[in-house]
Amino acid sequence: MSLLELKNVSKIYGELHALDHVNIKVEKGEWLAIMGPSGSGKSTMMNIIGALDRATEGEILLDGEDIAKKSEKALTNIRRDKIGLIFQQFHLVSYLTAVENVMLSQYYHSVPDEKEALEALERVGLKDRAKHYPSQLSGGEQQRVCVARALINYPEIILADEPTGNLDEANEEIVVELFRKLHQEGTTLIVVTHNPEVAEVAQRTIVLRNGKVDHETINENFTGKIKHITLM
Amino acid sequence: MKKRQMYIRMITASLLRRRSRMLIALLAIAIGAAILSGLVTIYTDVPRQLSMQFRSYGANMILTAQEGQLTQEDVDSAIALIPSDKLVGAAPYRYETVRINDRPVLAAATDLESAEKTSPFWKVDGEWPAASGEIMVGAGVAETYNLKAGKKLTCTFAPETGSDGNEDEVVMDNYKDFTVTGILDTGGNEEDYVYMSREDLAELTGIETTYSVCEFSISGTSDELKVIAEKINGSVDGVSARLVKRVTQSEDTVLGKLQSLVLLVTIVVLALTMICVATTMTAVVAERRKEIGLRKALGASNRSIVGEFMGEGVVLGAAGGLIGSLLGFIFAQVISMNVFNSSISLMPWLIPVTILAAVVVTGAACMIPIRSAVDIDPALVLKGE
Numbered sequence A: 001m002s003l004l005e006l007k008n009v010s011k012i013y014g015e016l017h018a019l020d021h022v023n024i025k026v027e028k029g030e031w032l033a034i035m036g037p038s039g040s041g042k043s044t045m046m047n048i049i050g051a052l053d054r055a056t057e058g059e060i061l062l063d064g065e066d067i068a069k070k071s072e073k074a075l076t077n078i079r080r081d082k083i084g085l086i087f088q089q090f091h092l093v094s095y096l097t098a099v100e101n102v103m104l105s106q107y108y109h110s111v112p113d114e115k116e117a118l119e120a121l122e123r124v125g126l127k128d129r130a131k132h133y134p135s136q137l138s139g140g141e142q143q144r145v146c147v148a149r150a151l152i153n154y155p156e157i158i159l160a161d162e163p164t165g166n167l168d169e170a171n172e173e174i175v176v177e178l179f180r181k182l183h184q185e186g187t188t189l190i191v192v193t194h195n196p197e198v199a200e201v202a203q204r205t206i207v208l209r210n211g212k213v214d215h216e217t218i219n220e221n222f223t224g225k226i227k228h229i230t231l232m
Numbered sequence B: 001m002k003k004r005q006m007y008i009r010m011i012t013a014s015l016l017r018r019r020s021r022m023l024i025a026l027l028a029i030a031i032g033a034a035i036l037s038g039l040v041t042i043y044t045d046v047p048r049q050l051s052m053q054f055r056s057y058g059a060n061m062i063l064t065a066q067e068g069q070l071t072q073e074d075v076d077s078a079i080a081l082i083p084s085d086k087l088v089g090a091a092p093y094r095y096e097t098v099r100i101n102d103r104p105v106l107a108a109a110t111d112l113e114s115a116e117k118t119s120p121f122w123k124v125d126g127e128w129p130a131a132s133g134e135i136m137v138g139a140g141v142a143e144t145y146n147l148k149a150g151k152k153l154t155c156t157f158a159p160e161t162g163s164d165g166n167e168d169e170v171v172m173d174n175y176k177d178f179t180v181t182g183i184l185d186t187g188g189n190e191e192d193y194v195y196m197s198r199e200d201l202a203e204l205t206g207i208e209t210t211y212s213v214c215e216f217s218i219s220g221t222s223d224e225l226k227v228i229a230e231k232i233n234g235s236v237d238g239v240s241a242r243l244v245k246r247v248t249q250s251e252d253t254v255l256g257k258l259q260s261l262v263l264l265v266t267i268v269v270l271a272l273t274m275i276c277v278a279t280t281m282t283a284v285v286a287e288r289r290k291e292i293g294l295r296k297a298l299g300a301s302n303r304s305i306v307g308e309f310m311g312e313g314v315v316l317g318a319a320g321g322l323i324g325s326l327l328g329f330i331f332a333q334v335i336s337m338n339v340f341n342s343s344i345s346l347m348p349w350l351i352p353v354t355i356l357a358a359v360v361v362t363g364a365a366c367m368i369p370i371r372s373a374v375d376i377d378p379a380l381v382l383k384g385e
């Protein structure tokens, strides 16, 4: 049984089919990249997988359970227990420090544990920035706090919607490296990206177009390491 | 770390980091609470202040004998029935016709110290008599005899000689010398009297002191006064206690009007405070749409969201209430000093009551903004722009 399976999932806004009969399977521990032009439905799909939004039709099987028919409250619990989210705009709470932002995730999940939160920050290389506020951190550092926040509760899937969209190359590399480590530890990753370099490091890439799965590529020589294409 | 610790850390951080906006809400709550607690203080204290104030309009209970004159015993038994902390003064009056320069003048004898309390509005040019041989004369009398404070006069009194008109019988008039201490100016018929102590009149007339009337000044509502009057009428034989209606009733009218005024102002102030807090909280929720969306994305239940915003509201309300209750006391003190010219004492119970009221009002004002916070769709607000 796949960890996640989308069966004929559609999301319709009036006339617009943001997702149009999408079928996807994601195995446990897999690292999947989603690509596609702007407006192709990538974020819509991520929101539906992340239990933030509902599909208009179709089944979304997570651990074999169809979350499409669950109540609002059950969806909240799924987000809390099974999903780790990373956004392009970071979305850190401005008045909480880095470590408090990580603890916020623990707070809703179970019990805040400062020691564990500091360990998570250490993993993303930000132990010495724990008491800094988001405004005192660079974009790359903020996104690393978000990675720490997403991994702190050991979610079944980490969903990252253009996580490196606002980062420079160096920080992009750091974040991808963090993903590689998470993947090695067995975390299931779905990463939306515009950047082929970021997609290439994943095991598989699904390309969406007009709300449909356009094609799928398997990365034969998967290493999880980013290879910069140098233009001659 | 406990969950509660994190909760407290979050709401304090949120309040402190949003200082400028929160200060406005805090100020609104504090001002509302100050007016509220100030008005309650004044309102609670006003009956006391007002009744003291009304006491300066004179006696509010009159005691007379049902037949003939009041005895000292009657007066003492009536006084015994009045709670001592309510009794401002009791002035028994005895009137006799005496003669000054062979012309008749009405002399009033009373407990001068009490009379000064029951008739505080009397204007005396000079001093009230304090010792034997001192006399206060009404302005009319003073004019007739050309008297001033410090002048001396002699009063004579002709004892009753029986009515058989025996002209042979020689009766010596009693007489006593007095020093004028003050001239009484009331604008009323008191100006045609002279005032002396009971002892002096008794000495002058040689008659044991009885009284035609006793004036009481008692602080209390008209209901309390009614109870006292009934008690006196019921348990002292041969006397009749009556309330001076005009004074006691106008006191009640003023209190009643004041009560509706306080109620009205309170409602207006509470409404304004609520509007201000609701506006601030609405702006706060609008500012924090993304944060609320994020919290929901992290798995915050609606209850948690409500709890966090309510927590901020409660802290804000409690802080505003505390500041307000202290400001309110100052406000009440200033008003009391200006209007009644007397200070009021702090009512400690009012502080928790004000804080509670501020918390309740703030909580109510937060309802609508919090509802809109709960309705935020995380997928929508977390979208990039």
Ligand SMILES: Nc1ncnc2c1ncn2[C@@H]1O[C@H](COP(=O)(O)OP(=O)(O)O)[C@@H](O)[C@H]1O
Pocket: A013, A016, A018, A036, A037, A038, A039, A040, A041, A042, A043, A044, A045, B380
């Ligand atoms: N809440 C919404 N209401 C209406 N249309 C929407 C809404 N969200 C997304 N869309 C539309 O759905 C399509 C897919 O959007 P999105 O999933 O955000 O694309 P992507 O992330 O691939 O750029 C777009 O055409 C977008 O305008």
Ligand SMILES: [Mg+2]
Pocket: A042, A043, A044, A161
């Ligand atoms: Mg998108």
